[in-house]
Amino acid sequence: MRGEFEAPSQSHNAAHMRAARLMNLVPDGAGDKVLRAAIEDVFPFRVAALSSFGAESAVVLHMIAAIDPATPVIFLDSGQLFAQTLQYQQELSDLLGLTNVRVQHPDRRDISNADPDGMLWKSDPEACCRLRKVVPMERSLEGFDAWITGRKRFQGGRRVTLPVVEVENKRVKINPLAGWSPDDVEAYFQMHNLPRHPLWEFGYLSIGCHPCTRPVAAGEDPRAGRWAGLDKSECGIHGNPWG
Secondary structure (H helix, E strand, O other), rough: OOOOOOOOOHHHHHHHHHHHHHHHHHOOHHHHHHHHHHHHHHHHOOOOEEEOOOOOOOHHHHHHHHOOOOOEEEOOOOEEEOOHHHHHHHHHHHHOOOOOOOOOOOHHHHHHHHHHOOHHHHHOOHHHHHHHHHHHHHHHHOOOEEEOOOOOHHHOOHHHHHOOOOEEEEEEOOOOOOOHHHHHHHHHHOOOOOOOOOHHHHHHOOOOOHHEEOOOOOOOOOOOOOOOOOOOOOOOOOOOOOO
């Protein structure tokens, strides 16, 4: 079982060196192999996964559970998620046997001061994302030297050049599915009989907070349903790589 975590310890140089070591161990960037190397060899007790428990989250979570189900999994509950997402988070965690899911909420005082009526998403979506997701994420990653995401290049936007391993703010970020295709994801769901998010069948191919998420029409980018009509495609939890 994993214990409590100390404050962040690595410098920018150390982060880059460990990122290079990880890629040397798994030069092809294969999903489950890079995860195993990160969890067991390069960042033991210092790596967490950040999961939205969204449309395709089950793939990475299944891989993590097979390696070490006690790996910390951080779930950001913004307070404006779909009820189906909250239900899916509990059911999928139980199904996979994840034993260290950490639900992170925004600070109540921050919400009371900045978004008391819950409508900040409408007037300033960037500020809303920072309040409800970015700041809680920063708090939740204290003590970790690396974290795991489920991002993929085919999701478009800034993700089209996504590397398998990157460095951001002194932490190594691991994107084991970066090079996967939609067919690869679908095949993994079928092979392991993984349940889909309840909203998947209704066209929600990328699922965030309910005020800023809509179904995706045929032929649209998988993330077209996020912040539709705005010049925005990310919530902000993924900042500047190689910083």
